Structures are given as structure tokens and as C-alpha cells.
């Protein structure tokens with residue numbers, strides 16, 4: 001069921017939203033990142049982890065969105081770790097979204113979902129020492145206030161949470177400028193740690209410098225074009241709905257944005273306008 005990109009790095013991709021859960025098997029601790037999504041899928045991940053003895057189990061949440069925190073109850077005795085802003089996220093909003101989807105698709109969950117209480121939180125960075133490897137977590141707000149990026153130093157992998165997916169342009173729920181800074185941070189980390197793989201929260205793994213840098217540049221270009229055009233039109237005195245209409249025509253990776261993605265794009269434009277007005 002899982003596939004390995006490197007020894008000890010196991011990826012379980014859900015059949016919904018191509019959401020990636022990761023299990024890093026290590027003698028010091030088994031690390032589980034964002035276990036998800038359907039009950040049967042989470043059970044498979046839990047069985048896989050339980051077959052590999054390790055005294056410690058640690059679940060890392062890349063951020064507070066429901067699709068990334070849904071599976072933790074299947075891992076008995078696991079410690080829960082995330083960036084500290086997660087303590088202040090709108091858990092009721094996440095619960096409502098989860099409930100709506102579960103109701104729509106008649107998904108039956110073995111454990112009634114309770115929003116996780118964290119055992120360990122960090123502010124800016126967190127180091128996790130494993131046998132022959134070290135994970136470093138970096139606070140990278142933008143998608144959400146509590147998003148983080150995880151690096152495996154030895155394996156040269158970046159676990160990017162909801163950044164740098166091949167499936168979607170940036171979804172900015174928190175702040176555009178913070179998102180841009182986090183993309184810059186990602187680029188710096190790729191260089192500093194000679195990253196060879198990026199595992200996004202959704203979609204395919206990016207392998208090799210060309211693909212990695214292309215993803216970063218595409219996302220940066222999308223956001224900076226949106227911000228610059230919005231500023232121009234704002235200065236020209238256009239009304240918000242007029243700016244909205246113009247910006248809806250923005251392209252991402254040279255393709256027009258259409259269908260269900262247009263709604264997410266409009267939300268991003270609203271965020272840009274909100275930040276512009278706050279100056």
C-alpha cells in the first residue's frame with residue numbers, strides 16, 4: 001500500500017484529494033505526518049506503524065486543517081506535535097467542514113472525531129533527533145497561521161504540508177505576504193539542505209532541483225502577479241468588484257483558472273484586497 005521514496009520514508013496517498021500521509025520508520029521513534037483520510041486508510045497506516053516496534057510514536061501535524069489532523073486517534077500512545085498557533089485555530093470551523101463531508105458521503109468513523117490536543121508545540125523551529133537522521137521543523141505561516149515545513153536532514157526531503165502541490169495553486173487562508181515569505185523560506189531551505197525531494201500534502205512528490213524550483217517559482221509568480229496587478233488597479237481607482245473581474249483572468253502555470261478552482265482563486269483575490277486596504 002505505501003510507496004517508499006527512500007528507505008524508511010513511506011507515503012500513503014489517500015484516494016481523496018491525493019492527500020499524503022507519511023510514516024518515517026526509525027529505531028528512535030516512528031514519525032507519522034498527517035495521518036489521513038478515510039477510516040480504512042488510517043487503519044492501514046496504524047497497522048503498518050504498529051508492526052514496526054519503536055518505543056516512541058510521534059505524530060506531526062503540518063497544520064490545523066481537518067484533512068490533516070483527522071487520523072491521530074488510531075495511534076495509541078503517540079505524542080502530538082505541531083506549531084503553537086494551532087492551539088488558537090478555529091477548531092469548530094474544521095469540525096463543521098469534516099462533519100459536512102462525512103455526512104455527504106456517509107462516512108462512518110470508528111472514533112467520534114475530537115479535535116486533537118497537542119503534547120508538544122514549538123514557536124519558530126523544532127529539532128527532532130532520530131537514529132542517523134534529524135528532522136527540523138520550521139514555522140511557515142501563510143496557508144494557515146500554524147503551517148510548518150519539515151526537513152529530513154539526512155534524507156534531504158522536505159515535507160511541505162499544503163505548500164508546493166502539483167495539483168493546486170496557493171490556497172491562502174491566513175496571509176498573502178506571510179505565504180510569500182514562506183515560499184522564500186522554502187527556497188532557502190532547499191538550497192541550504194540540498195533538498196532532493198518535496199513531499200506535498202496533496203499530489204505527487206517533486207523529485208530533483210528542476211521540478212522543485214519550478215514549483216516554488218510558479219507559486220511565487222502567481223502570488224506576486226496577483227498582488228502587483230491589484231496594487232496597480234487599486235491606485236488607478238478601480239472599484240473592488242472591477243479589480244476582482246480583472247484578476248479572475250490571471251493564469252497559473254500559463255493556464256486559465258477555471259471550474260471549482262475559480263472559487264479558491266476568488267478567495268485569494270479577496271485576501272489580497274483585504275491586505276491592500278489595511279495599509
Ligand SMILES: [Zn+2]
Nearest residue numbers: 065067162201
Ligand atoms: Zn490539505
